[in-house]
Amino acid sequence: MAAITIENLGKTYAGGATAVTGIDLDIRDGEFVVLVGPSGCGKSTLLRMIAGLEEITEGTVRIGGREVNRLEPAERDIAMVFQNYALYPHMTVRQNLSYGLKNRRMARAEITRRVDEAARILEIGQYLDRRPRALSGGQRQRVAMGRAIVREPAAFLFDEPLSNLDAKLRVTMRGEIRALQRRLGTTSVYVTHDQLEAMTMADRLVVLRGGRIEQVGTPLDVYRNPVSTFVAQFIGSPSMNLLPGVIDGGTLRLGGARFAGTGAAGPVTVGIRAEDLTIARPDAEGAMAAQLLTVEELGSQRLGYFDIAGERVVAAFPAGQVLRTDMALTVSPARLHLFDTSGCRIAA
Amino acid sequence: MVENQRWLDVLAHLTLILGVAVVALPVYLAFVASTHDPSAFVSGLIPLLPGDAMGETYAAVLEGGVKSQMSVPILLMLKNSLIVALLIAFGKIVISILSAYAIVYFRFPFRQLAFWMIFITLMLPVEVRIVPTFKVVADLGLLNSYAGLSVPLIASATATFLFRQVFLTIPDELMEAARIDGAGPFRFFRDVLLPLSRTNIAALFVILFIYGWNQYLWPILVTTDEGFTTIVAGIKRMADVVDSEPLWNYIMATAVLAMMPPVLVVIAMQRLFVKGLVETEK
Numbered sequence: 001m002a003a004i005t006i007e008n009l010g011k012t013y014a015g016g017a018t019a020v021t022g023i024d025l026d027i028r029d030g031e032f033v034v035l036v037g038p039s040g041c042g043k044s045t046l047l048r049m050i051a052g053l054e055e056i057t058e059g060t061v062r063i064g065g066r067e068v069n070r071l072e073p074a075e076r077d078i079a080m081v082f083q084n085y086a087l088y089p090h091m092t093v094r095q096n097l098s099y100g101l102k103n104r105r106m107a108r109a110e111i112t113r114r115v116d117e118a119a120r121i122l123e124i125g126q127y128l129d130r131r132p133r134a135l136s137g138g139q140r141q142r143v144a145m146g147r148a149i150v151r152e153p154a155a156f157l158f159d160e161p162l163s164n165l166d167a168k169l170r171v172t173m174r175g176e177i178r179a180l181q182r183r184l185g186t187t188s189v190y191v192t193h194d195q196l197e198a199m200t201m202a203d204r205l206v207v208l209r210g211g212r213i214e215q216v217g218t219p220l221d222v223y224r225n226p227v228s229t230f231v232a233q234f235i236g237s238p239s240m241n242l243l244p245g246v247i248d249g250g251t252l253r254l255g256g257a258r259f260a261g262t263g264a265a266g267p268v269t270v271g272i273r274a275e276d277l278t279i280a281r282p283d284a285e286g287a288m289a290a291q292l293l294t295v296e297e298l299g300s301q302r303l304g305y306f307d308i309a310g311e312r313v314v315a316a317f318p319a320g321q322v323l324r325t326d327m328a329l330t331v332s333p334a335r336l337h338l339f340d341t342s343g344c345r346i347a348a
Numbered sequence: 349m350v351e352n353q354r355w356l357d358v359l360a361h362l363t364l365i366l367g368v369a370v371v372a373l374p375v376y377l378a379f380v381a382s383t384h385d386p387s388a389f390v391s392g393l394i395p396l397l398p399g400d401a402m403g404e405t406y407a408a409v410l411e412g413g414v415k416s417q418m419s420v421p422i423l424l425m426l427k428n429s430l431i432v433a434l435l436i437a438f439g440k441i442v443i444s445i446l447s448a449y450a451i452v453y454f455r456f457p458f459r460q461l462a463f464w465m466i467f468i469t470l471m472l473p474v475e476v477r478i479v480p481t482f483k484v485v486a487d488l489g490l491l492n493s494y495a496g497l498s499v500p501l502i503a504s505a506t507a508t509f510l511f512r513q514v515f516l517t518i519p520d521e522l523m524e525a526a527r528i529d530g531a532g533p534f535r536f537f538r539d540v541l542l543p544l545s546r547t548n549i550a551a552l553f554v555i556l557f558i559y560g561w562n563q564y565l566w567p568i569l570v571t572t573d574e575g576f577t578t579i580v581a582g583i584k585r586m587a588d589v590v591d592s593e594p595l596w597n598y599i600m601a602t603a604v605l606a607m608m609p610p611v612l613v614v615i616a617m618q619r620l621f622v623k624g625l626v627e628t629e630k
Contacts, residue, residue, distance in 0.1 A: 074527060
């Protein structure tokens with residue numbers, strides 16, 4: 001059990017390429033933090049620097065108050081779950097689980113106790129004498145989890161552990177990992193590129209972009225108040241609509257409609273979540289003329305794709321909502337997200 | 349694309365039978381020759397069926413009762429060959445697996461240079477560098493010794509490359525998992541790499557054992573003391589007789605005996621051998 005403190009962390013490769021830079025992050029004891037971002041954003045590098053698999057070129061990492069920059073991975077009191085499980089193929093499940101403990105010269109009775117305990121928690125007891133090859137993807141994932149659990153480490157590090165599983169199993173394992181982590185209360189850092197996984201699992205989200213932290217916050221906070229157009233589009237499905245608008249004399253002009261706007265005059269980018277768009281009468285205030293392009297039927301809801309003043313816009317409606325070719329859509333002014341031309345949020 | 353036509357089957361079998369005959373007939377004739385009396389094979393008519401002298405020929409050869417042609421007992425030559433072949437096989441495997449480990453998993457200065465140095469030895473088999481190698485071995489005082497017979501043949505790039513390829517197919521995650529599990533370089537090598545290359549080691553052992561066993565040029569060059577004669581070199585010496593007919597039945601019996609150990613090694617390790625050559629599960 002430990003907090004992880006990251007200060008001004010940076011990684012520059014020998015060739016001069018920078019993977020991550022200027023990372024400051026406080027992970028509280030017992031917290032489940034998800035690092036999320038598109039590929040190449042440095043999230044895996046950051047995780048591997050915490051693990052000690054990647055050398056730190058700048059800044060410090062503290063685990064439980066102890067600076068670990070110069071420590072070997074095994075000395076950092078962490079356990080890691082890898083994307084491809086990284087189970088030792090020639091060892092049985094039991095040997096896989098106990099290998100790390102054996103290297104630590106733990107007493108044999110204690111090893112057996114911990115392995116049996118982990119096997120019970122993860123329900124892999126009947127596979128203990130099998131080789132990883134004889135297990136399914138989900139079972140291997142459990143074994144990989146088990147290898148982390150038996151260590152009873154200060155922190156779990158997950159590197160996209162579910163990306164090799166099929167969609168259905170992924171949802172199940174997502175819940176299981178989260179339930180397990182709550183039960184054990186172990187600080188966890190979880191890397192994923194899947195925003196849905198990030199949203200559903202995280203206590204706090206860390207959105208990374210180009211090696212820097214773009215935003216840190218609870219999933220809802222990030223969803224409701226994205227600090228930039230990048231975060232706005234990355235978090236949430238379907239992505240937030242971004243439309244060009246102009247603020248002029250306290251009025252926001254957007255798609256042929258006018259809203260009471262604030263802030264400096266000039267062009268802005270307006271973000272609207274799909275579920276915030278509602279159908280309006282064409283002559284109502286704030287109504288934007290919209291031509292229906294296509295409809296996606298999701299069962300629980302209908303997604304309508306519209307053309308509003310030349311921009312493609314998606315709106316979510318309850319199932320069974322009748323959609324016509326020519327309609328008018330509106331949005332509550334409180335639900336508008338305003339970004340300046342560089343993509344940063346304009347404080348409302 | 350499997351064609352299922354009768355004449356193709358017949359053709360395929362004929363080709364295979366022909367191939368087997370080409371390879372196996374001389375071996376069979378050697379066996380036949382070893383079962384007849386010495387004159388049977390030089391009379392012009394080659395017998396195709398085993399004769400009746402098999403027991404006495406082999407007994408004589410094994411007991412070293414053919415002093416006129418062999419100053420060294422065959423059992424000693426077999427022992428020499430066995431020692432040399434085992435030294436070469438084990439020595440090569442140990443050296444190559446360690447150098448491959450260094451090249452793949454460690455970042456040290458001049459790593460690329462080391463790699464290319466090893467690579468270059470591919471172009472320099474013993475036969476090419478035989479004079480300088482002889483000079484070095486002689487200067488080291490290794491003439492007429494097992495070390496002199498085996499050491500120059502041990503350093504080789506082929507096995508290093510094989511292990512390098514094997515190691516490259518082992519995912520990095522495994523090494524990282526081992527690091528997190530607290531396994532240092534030695535433990536990772538012993539607990540993960542060695543077991544994972546088990547089949548490759550076996551396959552290489554078979555190949556290298558036969559390679560070492562069949563050495564001919566180097567052993568006759570580096571040994572003058574007959575106590576170090578290997579069996580393959582010994583057969584040649586048996587045929588080099590002055591003023592008399594070579595005793596072909598004894599020579600062929602020796603040849604047949606010389607073939608036995610490699611055959612046994614192949615049979616014993618066949619399953620691992622094939623696995624090591626074709627298997628790629630990691």
